[in-house]
Amino acid sequence: MTDTMTQPIEVSAPPRAPRRSPLRAYLPLVGIAVLAVFLLVIAPAALSSFRLNNLGKYCCYAIAAVGIGLAWGRGGMLVLGQGLFFGIGAYAMGMHLKLEAAGPDAVPDFMMNFGSGVLPAWWEPFRSGPFTILAIVVIPAVVAGVLGLAVFKRRIKGAYFAILSQALTVAFAALLVSQIKYTGGQTGLNSLSTFFGYNLYDPVNKQMIYFIAAGLLVVMLLVTFQLYRSRFGELLVATRDAEERVRFLGYDPANIKVVAFVIAAVMASIGGAMFVPMAGLINPREVSALASIMLIAGVALGGRASLLGPAIGALAVGYGRTSLSESFPDQWTYFLGGLFIVVILFIPNGLTSVIPKAWRALASTQRTRTKVGEAA
Amino acid sequence: MDVVISQAFTGASYGAALLLIALGLSLTFGQMGVINMAHGEFLMAGAYSAYLTQKLVTNADFSLVLAIPIAFCVAGLLGLLLEVLVISRMYHRALDTLLVTFGVSLVLQQAAKDLFGAQAKAVEAPGWLDGQIPVLGYRYPLSQMFILVLAIACLAGMAALLKYTGFGRQIRATVQNRDLAETVGVSTRRIDRLTFFIGSGLAGVAGVAVTLITATESTMGSEYIIWAFLVVVAGGIGQIKGAVIAAFGLGIMRAFLTYWTDGSMAVVLTFLIVVAFLQLRPQGLFAVRTRSLA
Numbered sequence: 001m002t003d004t005m006t007q008p009i010e011v012s013a014p015p016r017a018p019r020r021s022p023l024r025a026y027l028p029l030v031g032i033a034v035l036a037v038f039l040l041v042i043a044p045a046a047l048s049s050f051r052l053n054n055l056g057k058y059c060c061y062a063i064a065a066v067g068i069g070l071a072w073g074r075g076g077m078l079v080l081g082q083g084l085f086f087g088i089g090a091y092a093m094g095m096h097l098k099l100e101a102a103g104p105d106a107v108p109d110f111m112m113n114f115g116s117g118v119l120p121a122w123w124e125p126f127r128s129g130p131f132t133i134l135a136i137v138v139i140p141a142v143v144a145g146v147l148g149l150a151v152f153k154r155r156i157k158g159a160y161f162a163i164l165s166q167a168l169t170v171a172f173a174a175l176l177v178s179q180i181k182y183t184g185g186q187t188g189l190n191s192l193s194t195f196f197g198y199n200l201y202d203p204v205n206k207q208m209i210y211f212i213a214a215g216l217l218v219v220m221l222l223v224t225f226q227l228y229r230s231r232f233g234e235l236l237v238a239t240r241d242a243e244e245r246v247r248f249l250g251y252d253p254a255n256i257k258v259v260a261f262v263i264a265a266v267m268a269s270i271g272g273a274m275f276v277p278m279a280g281l282i283n284p285r286e287v288s289a290l291a292s293i294m295l296i297a298g299v300a301l302g303g304r305a306s307l308l309g310p311a312i313g314a315l316a317v318g319y320g321r322t323s324l325s326e327s328f329p330d331q332w333t334y335f336l337g338g339l340f341i342v343v344i345l346f347i348p349n350g351l352t353s354v355i356p357k358a359w360r361a362l363a364s365t366q367r368t369r370t371k372v373g374e375a376a
Numbered sequence: 377m378d379v380v381i382s383q384a385f386t387g388a389s390y391g392a393a394l395l396l397i398a399l400g401l402s403l404t405f406g407q408m409g410v411i412n413m414a415h416g417e418f419l420m421a422g423a424y425s426a427y428l429t430q431k432l433v434t435n436a437d438f439s440l441v442l443a444i445p446i447a448f449c450v451a452g453l454l455g456l457l458l459e460v461l462v463i464s465r466m467y468h469r470a471l472d473t474l475l476v477t478f479g480v481s482l483v484l485q486q487a488a489k490d491l492f493g494a495q496a497k498a499v500e501a502p503g504w505l506d507g508q509i510p511v512l513g514y515r516y517p518l519s520q521m522f523i524l525v526l527a528i529a530c531l532a533g534m535a536a537l538l539k540y541t542g543f544g545r546q547i548r549a550t551v552q553n554r555d556l557a558e559t560v561g562v563s564t565r566r567i568d569r570l571t572f573f574i575g576s577g578l579a580g581v582a583g584v585a586v587t588l589i590t591a592t593e594s595t596m597g598s599e600y601i602i603w604a605f606l607v608v609v610a611g612g613i614g615q616i617k618g619a620v621i622a623a624f625g626l627g628i629m630r631a632f633l634t635y636w637t638d639g640s641m642a643v644v645l646t647f648l649i650v651v652a653f654l655q656l657r658p659q660g661l662f663a664v665r666t667r668s669l670a
Contacts, residue, residue: 076471078471078474078475147651150654150655151651151654154654154655154658155658156654158470158471159405160654162411162471162474163602163609164609164650166602167643167647170643171640171647174639174644175641175643177640178638178639178641179640289598293478300475330486330490333483333485333486334482334486336479336482337478337479338479338483340476340478341479344466344472344475344476345462345465345466345476348472
């Protein structure tokens with residue numbers, strides 16, 4: 001400290017910003033294209049129907065993960081409770097499919113067993129397919145909008161927000177379990193038979209549903225790519241890094257955050273909705289705090305702030321969960337816990353940050369080698 | 377009227393357990409800005425310590441008392457280990473500690489499941505806690521009263537420690553202004569570890585207490601942790617006064633809501649009430665007044 005007083009202050013040139021070719025901005029599109037080719041061309045050709053169905057489920061997690069990447073990675077809001085929105089979408093879809101399975105004017109089986117045998121009024125609209133699709137988008141948007149406004153306008157942030165969002169998910173899952181008359185309780189909604197009129201067990205239809213899920217993932221990635229390039233994307237990152245400065249510049253950071261939170265919620269809901277026809281059921285376990293945390297784990301593993309990272313991470317965690325819990329059901333929890341500790345401690349920006357770094361390091365050593373070669 | 381009194385007392389006992397958990401959380405959060413999701417597992421460690429103590433001592437009358445200091449040390453040491461190994465590496469990334477400690481909590485839960493089995497263990501209540509005590513016409517079970525007394529004793533001990541001892545002064549100095557405390561010679565690193573030890577230890581004591589009202593199992597921590605966090609959020613971070621009021625408030629509210637509706641509805645309603653409350657006081661009941669923008 002004292003040395004700076006006596007020694008002349010060295011003025012060094014400001015570090016030059018890395019030169020970026022305009023084409024570089026479109027690099028993520030190449031990544032999306034590669035992923036799209038893998039999901040839509042290679043996987044359907046190479047995988048068995050069962051494996052493809054599983055991959056479809058991971059795609060649903062990935063759709064939710066893209067939203068988490070937007071809210072958490074770019075917006076700095078740790079959304080610990082995305083299971084809530086995943087669950088809203090899933091239960092909306094589940095209710096529609098359950099009513100389809102029951103047939104017109106009939107009541108789902110569990111309501112005969114546990115309830116009064118009369119369809120509650122708020123179930124009735126879910127007989128309509130278009131209403132269900134609308135509900136899958138609108139309900140989470142409204143819930144997230146109201147909650148976001150209540151929280152962010154009062155400048156509640158950071159850990160407070162994370163805890164509140166998790167508490168809400170825990171409460172929602174508990175509600176699903178207890179309101180057995182309306183939700184099927186612990187078993188949830190199962191024995192579904194059709195998807196908008198198409199038989200769920202027909203292999204051709206199964207493949208179609210997979211294509212819808214994988215296609216939706218690609219679409220979500222493209223939407224997010226465009227969002228990241230927009231002014232909104234810039235503002236979101238600015239809010240994450242220096243909320244006060246954004247406020248001083250005349251923007252309301254709360255509005256920016258609410259928009260990002262709503263988009264993330266809708267994505268989670270869409271993922272949840274597509275999850276149901278592939279899993280053939282939905283139950284509170286898929287909505288719980290642990291399910292939400294698994295989504296976060298995927299995002300952290302892949303790289304929270306990158307575009308493709310969350311999706312790839314979620315696919316990897318989904319795959320890891322299936323294959324590990326097939327062989328060692330108990331070890332999976334250790335693995336998930338260890339994954340969190342290692343990834344967050346040592347590679348906070350995820351795997352997608354490691355690969356370019358390694359690539360650059362490799363490229364630079366090659367360059368120096370050639371230089372040395374020229375000198376010799 | 378009877379119902380009102382009985383629910384109030386049941387809620388107060390639950391609130392007392394919450395207070396014990398929330399005290400540690402509030403301390404570490406207030407001082408270091410660290411969210412420790414594994415705090416609930418320290419509660420579980422305390423509960424299993426009580427179970428093991430009972431296995432070894434076999435005399436239920438004596439083992440519960442013996443279990444309190446043991447649980448304090450077990451949970452405290454676990455906390456210390458976590459602080460030294462993990463949390464001290466990431467003080468500048470507060471939000472990320474939440475995720476890392478969640479990972480730790482998953483590992484600890486599974487470890488407990490592997491060690492003690494998935495089945496819930498019952499800790500036998502000592503004979504001298506068997507009776508009831510008539511209060512305002514309500515027969516207050518002694519075991520529930522014990523939790524209340526234990527929490528008040530811990531609270532008094534904590535307050536005395538903070539107020540009258542050198543350690544306590546240093547803790548308060550670190551909470552108020554870390555840089556300034558360091559400048560006048562407080563080893564904030566050492567204070568951080570001490571705070572973590574005490575905070576985690578209190579969760580262990582809470583674990584012993586809750587063996588009297590719930591079964592001991594590997595997932596018991598995650599049940600309490602959410603409530604404890606709501607207490608911290610509603611009470612104001614790093615505020616003992618706020619934590620006390622919020623813990624008893626939420627505990628009693630939960631008892632009444634559970635009585636009127638059911639357990640899960642009570643969680644939902646309490647959550648909504650806390651969010652509504654934060655609209656009025658975003659910093660919790662008692663906020664540290666500051667001019668900083670953050």
